[in-house]
Amino acid sequence: MQICEHASLRARSPVWNADPVTTPPPGLRERKKQATRAALREAALRLAVERGPDGVRVEDIAEAAGVSPRTYNNYFASREQAIVSAVTADREARVAAAVAARPAGVRLADAVTDAVVEQYTGTGEHEHGALLLITTRSALREAFLDATADIEPPLTAVLAERLENAGESTARVLAASVAAAVRIALEGWLRPAGTAGALAGTGAGGLVVPSGSLPDRLRAALAPLAPAFDAVERREPVR
Amino acid sequence: MQICEHASLRARSPVWNADPVTTPPPGLRERKKQATRAALREAALRLAVERGPDGVRVEDIAEAAGVSPRTYNNYFASREQAIVSAVTADREARVAAAVAARPAGVRLADAVTDAVVEQYTGTGEHEHGALLLITTRSALREAFLDATADIEPPLTAVLAERLENAGESTARVLAASVAAAVRIALEGWLRPAGTAGALAGTGAGGLVVPSGSLPDRLRAALAPLAPAFDAVERREPVR
DNA sequence: GAGAAAACTTGCGTGCACGCAAAAGTCCTG
DNA sequence: CAGGACTTTTGCGTGCACGCAAGTTTTCTC
Numbered sequence: 001m002q003i004c005e006h007a008s009l010r011a012r013s014p015v016w017n018a019d020p021v022t023t024p025p026p027g028l029r030e031r032k033k034q035a036t037r038a039a040l041r042e043a044a045l046r047l048a049v050e051r052g053p054d055g056v057r058v059e060d061i062a063e064a065a066g067v068s069p070r071t072y073n074n075y076f077a078s079r080e081q082a083i084v085s086a087v088t089a090d091r092e093a094r095v096a097a098a099v100a101a102r103p104a105g106v107r108l109a110d111a112v113t114d115a116v117v118e119q120y121t122g123t124g125e126h127e128h129g130a131l132l133l134i135t136t137r138s139a140l141r142e143a144f145l146d147a148t149a150d151i152e153p154p155l156t157a158v159l160a161e162r163l164e165n166a167g168e169s170t171a172r173v174l175a176a177s178v179a180a181a182v183r184i185a186l187e188g189w190l191r192p193a194g195t196a197g198a199l200a201g202t203g204a205g206g207l208v209v210p211s212g213s214l215p216d217r218l219r220a221a222l223a224p225l226a227p228a229f230d231a232v233e234r235r236e237p238v239r
Numbered sequence: 240m241q242i243c244e245h246a247s248l249r250a251r252s253p254v255w256n257a258d259p260v261t262t263p264p265p266g267l268r269e270r271k272k273q274a275t276r277a278a279l280r281e282a283a284l285r286l287a288v289e290r291g292p293d294g295v296r297v298e299d300i301a302e303a304a305g306v307s308p309r310t311y312n313n314y315f316a317s318r319e320q321a322i323v324s325a326v327t328a329d330r331e332a333r334v335a336a337a338v339a340a341r342p343a344g345v346r347l348a349d350a351v352t353d354a355v356v357e358q359y360t361g362t363g364e365h366e367h368g369a370l371l372l373i374t375t376r377s378a379l380r381e382a383f384l385d386a387t388a389d390i391e392p393p394l395t396a397v398l399a400e401r402l403e404n405a406g407e408s409t410a411r412v413l414a415a416s417v418a419a420a421v422r423i424a425l426e427g428w429l430r431p432a433g434t435a436g437a438l439a440g441t442g443a444g445g446l447v448v449p450s451g452s453l454p455d456r457l458r459a460a461l462a463p464l465a466p467a468f469d470a471v472e473r474r475e476p477v478r
Numbered sequence: 479g480a481g482a483a484a485a486c487t488t489g490c491g492t493g494c495a496c497g498c499a500a501a502a503g504t505c506c507t508g
Numbered sequence: 509c510a511g512g513a514c515t516t517t518t519g520c521g522t523g524c525a526c527g528c529a530a531g532t533t534t535t536c537t538c
Contacts, residue, residue, distance in 0.1 A: 180415035
């Protein structure tokens with residue numbers, strides 16, 4: 001049974017629904033699935049905050065959520081993914097929604113950049129505390145960075161709709177490039193203080209202090225992609 | 240001890256050396272490391288071909304290479320990575336080398352595209368057989384696709400040198416976008432035959448037939464990025 | 479409303495994957 | 509050349525992560 005949104009399957013089974021208005025209300029089975037997923041995320045984050053990230057096992061999370069460890073792995077492929085999922089709270093899907101919400105006359109490159117900056121910096125102090133938690137462990141940091149790949153499927157859908165004649169492949173490459181740029185900006189922002197290379201590999205100890213302005217990093221990372229967006233938006237024959 | 244080139248560390252500790260001529264010859268320790276890595280790769284591929292990909296355990300590979308399973312995991316983070324590493328044979332680094340080898344007057348977007356197409360299609364029948372092996376198992380396919388991320392670090396170094404005033408971040412975003420585009424092209428090419436979505440998740444059974452022309456897919460995937468390369472090459476202020 | 483089909487949960491067994499620490503090997507310095 | 513420093517190998521223990529199959533729950537059809 002395939003519930004786990006494994007990274008390799010994300011592009012093929014997006015959780016984001018571009019047209020939720022016309023779908024029928026979910027049945028009991030679907031509601032129970034969502035409830036289980038939410039319970040697992042909440043338990044993962046709560047236990048990680050209470051006990052420290054190393055003090056939480058899959059068995060603990062599963063028990064707190066009222067399911068078996070096997071069921072946990074039906075929903076999340078690793079211990080870290082549940083914690084990160086609770087922290088990011090489907091932000092990746094919200095990036096696409098924010099792009100879709102921009103007026104059609106806005107330059108697409110600007111719309112994408114503004115949406116990313118808005119969603120990645122407009123966070124409450126709840127996430128700030130959780131982000132501190134994440135930065136203390138390399139496995140959590142990696143899972144947090146890996147989650148940027150989730151930007152691609154919903155953004156592909158939005159870009160495909162905005163760029164009618166460009167084709168699915170072009171939309172997908174642009175969306176994947178945005179995800180890559182966001183990851184690079186976050187990596188630079190979360191790089192461990194001091195001797196970065198030596199400490200980055202350690203599971204603990206290296207104190208990671210978010211450095212510099214995240215909006216500036218995000219804008220700088222996304223800027224090189226603007227000409228690609230402009231060309232497709234003008235419907236130039238690319239290449 | 241950090242020998243494993245884990246995906247998360249690749250960007251920070253590239254194996255590709257931009258200037259090998261001036262480095263001193265490696266010592267015994269370094270030569271033994273390279274020999275161990277080569278032995279593990281060779282053993283992994285040979286055993287996978289002989290017994291089928293499911294018939295090979297880490298313990299088997301380690302024994303065939305003359306090291307312990309713990310040492311195996313010092314070099315490779317998963318069973319699949321050794322097999323894929325043997326198949327791709329550092330192709331990702333060769334992409335960057337091929338770009339670097341292009342004359343300076345060649346349009347950079349063309350140089351990158353031609354280098355990618357050349358390295359991903361100019362393969363002997365040795366790899367063709369190994370590719371068939373990879374496509375029969377989803378875990379191997381995923382590891383094969385994940386390996387495209389290795390394009391980024393060496394290509395970043397080459398782009399940073401070619402685009403002197405663009406900065407490391409821009410080079411990195413462009414290189415990461417190329418890696419993303421290559422992955423998308425390969426995903427489309429290796430998508431399972433018939434009902435793709437239903438079978439893709441299965442570990443076995445789904446017969447994956449490389450479909451369509453890989454060069455065409457690669458060129459199509461890379462085309463949307465050309466304006467981004469052109470803008471940076473012309474040293475336009477991007478954004 | 480009952481039965482079949484589909485989906486989900488779960489126990490079990492197996493093979494990892496990794497941190498830790500001790501032992502061994504390599505390199506460097508005096 | 510010997511000893512210290514650094515790196516690598518390895519055993520051990522632990523916590524996963526997943527495939528398989530049986531049981532349970534939900535949905536659908538007649």
